[in-house]
Amino acid sequence: MLKHRVFAPLRRNLCEPLDALRSGTPRLRYWKELEHSQYLPESELRQIQWRKLMDLLDYVWDHNSFHRERLERAGITPDMIRTPADFMKIPMIRKEDIRSNIGKMISSGYDCDSLMKFKTGGSTGKALEIYMTEACSEFRNACARRHDRWTGWEPGEPVGAAWGNPEFPHDLKSRLRDWFLSPVIYLDTMSVTEKSVRVFATEWKRVRPTLLYGHAHSIFLLAEYVRKLDLTGISPKGILSTSMMLMPHERRTIEDVFGIKVTDRYGCEEVSLIASECEKHEGMHLNIEHLFIEFIKDDGTLAAPGEPGKIVVTDLMNRAMPFIRYQVEDVGIPSDRECSCGRGLPLMEHVTGRIADFLIKRDGTRIAGVSLIENTLTKIPGIEQMQIIQETVNIITINLVVGDGFGQDEENELVTYFHGLFGNESKVLINRKKIIATETNGKYMFSICRVKLD
Known part of the structure; x- marks a missing residue:
């Protein structure tokens, strides 16, 4: 010492x-x-x-x-x-x-x-x-x-x-x-x-x-x-x-x-x-x-x-x-x-957040990805890691690493939350993963918006 x-x-x-x-x-x-x-x-x-x-x-x-x-x-x-x-x-x-x-x-x-x-x-x-x-x-x-x-x-x-x-x-x-x-x-x-x-x-x-x-x-x-x-x-x-x-x-x-x-x-x-x-x-x-x-x-x-x-x-x-x-x-x-x-x-x-981290509702309203993470990952039991990807205005993919306490009821709660924000006609896809990969620079992206705006 x-x-x-x-x-x-x-x-x-x-x-x-x-x-x-x-x-x-x-x-x-x-x-x-x-x-x-x-x-x-x-x-x-x-x-x-x-x-x-x-x-x-x-x-x-x-x-x-x-x-x-x-x-x-x-x-x-x-x-x-x-x-x-x-x-x-x-x-x-x-x-x-x-x-x-x-x-x-x-x-x-x-x-x-x-x-x-x-x-x-x-x-x-x-x-x-x-x-x-x-x-x-x-x-x-x-x-x-x-x-x-x-x-x-x-x-x-x-x-x-x-x-x-x-x-x-x-x-x-x-x-x-x-x-x-x-x-x-x-x-x-x-x-x-x-x-x-x-x-x-x-x-x-x-x-x-x-x-x-x-x-x-x-x-x-x-x-x-x-x-x-x-x-x-x-x-x-x-x-x-x-x-x-x-x-x-x-x-x-x-x-x-x-x-x-x-x-x-x-x-x-x-x-x-x-x-x-x-x-x-x-x-x-x-x-x-x-x-x-x-x-x-x-x-x-x-x-x-x-x-x-x-x-x-x-x-x-x-x-x-x-x-x-x-x-x-x-x-x-x-x-x-x-x-x-x-x-x-x-x-x-x-x-x-980064501009790219903001998801977009059908009316053009932007929602901070960090807020979505905070309102779900920290409140729904069993979610260990989460990544939100908005492919189009109507399609949202959620990658999840889950542990004890996360079951079908929790998954339904998560889907309901996103339907409440983006509309029931939106498609919310849940992918359970063992690990969510980092980018090539070692960083982890928790929210990705791929919506192309005019």
């Missing part, structure tokens, strides 16, 4: 600074700046954010043909944008716009071959290519570290990750670097079984991570196995849920099993971290130092505090491939409350 207490500060105060000096990375400097800026008053942070936004618009006008053409088509020049209302006159962009304009979105003076390249996944199965400079990537890493610390974890302490397709150290050099900088053990979410969880628990006792990190649903599955197998020893001081929506019943289970609060984080691969809970768990702090974030209602106006709106993000850091008014296809609720932690970063209440 002593060696674990000694190694963490040694990594943090000696190994990592030496590695940063050797590689020339600005990550530690960025991180220290962010540790300071989070406590600035919101008004000052908003002024900094607006200056960055204006600088970005001036930059793309001169250096980015894709965004300049968009501004010109809208009859806008950067000097005409003086308020957030003016900024909203710029049309939003979506994944399809990016996918069909990759070359034009790269700013002049940048060569794709010299930039970092990432591919995103998503429910469509179509990859999206993202380019950025190494400096931009390090800004993102520094921000993630700041928010990691909100869980109680400190740099240099080992991490236990529930993650899909993990990248394990492949040779002695990489294994040594991993140990001396940031040891990580993995539960591969592509194969969560009784055996893999027992191996993970054994590794946890050997490495002693202080942070449990991973996909929300994967941490939930781990918690269920820990309870079922009566495992001991997995005792993090922080739990960080990310990458997919953390549903209320999952949060309750995780917190009950591990005895600590879950810190929920929200972001996307295109723009990285958007919002995160802090240690007070009173909402999700928006990352306004790096992003300009809007919540837009269906009528195109701004959502008021407490109203749901489509999340639209402008990345203030990535000039190589700027994202301006990018609709990330999620819906969230802004807030005007202040967190008792004292940080100036404003709050959003929570994410209510």
Whole structure:
């Protein structure tokens, strides 16, 4: 136990600074700046954010043909944008716009071959290519570290990750670097079984991570196995849920099993971290130092505090491939409350779901998939896991993993619930499964809408 207490500060105060000096990375400097800026008053942070936004618009006008053409088509020049209302006159962009304009979105003076390249996944199965400079990537890493610390974890302490397709150290050099900088053990979410969880628990006792990190649903599955197998020893001081929506019943289970609060984080691969809970768990702090974030209602106006709106993000850091008014296809609720932690970063209440998670009634009304799960899985006995797929407006398939207590009466109750929402003429198909597979990235989709709207 002593060696674990000694190694963490040694990594943090000696190994990592030496590695940063050797590689020339600005990550530690960025991180220290962010540790300071989070406590600035919101008004000052908003002024900094607006200056960055204006600088970005001036930059793309001169250096980015894709965004300049968009501004010109809208009859806008950067000097005409003086308020957030003016900024909203710029049309939003979506994944399809990016996918069909990759070359034009790269700013002049940048060569794709010299930039970092990432591919995103998503429910469509179509990859999206993202380019950025190494400096931009390090800004993102520094921000993630700041928010990691909100869980109680400190740099240099080992991490236990529930993650899909993990990248394990492949040779002695990489294994040594991993140990001396940031040891990580993995539960591969592509194969969560009784055996893999027992191996993970054994590794946890050997490495002693202080942070449990991973996909929300994967941490939930781990918690269920820990309870079922009566495992001991997995005792993090922080739990960080990310990458997919953390549903209320999952949060309750995780917190009950591990005895600590879950810190929920929200972001996307295109723009990285958007919002995160802090240690007070009173909402999700928006990352306004790096992003300009809007919540837009269906009528195109701004959502008021407490109203749901489509999340639209402008990345203030990535000039190589700027994202301006990018609709990330999620819906969230802004807030005007202040967190008792004292940080100036404003709050959003929570994410209510991805647009693709909303099922559609015949009259066009949208229903959040998370609400359907909460109103059935948590109330009808015997449902262990559930996935709703809306094939057409009239056909709904429900995949179920069930246990004791789920019989024909419970199945009838479930079908009746969906008929009550979508009409008795709707076809509700129940498929009982041993397991509901994850996506290729290890994530689990609880609600999928395949309805094509005109």
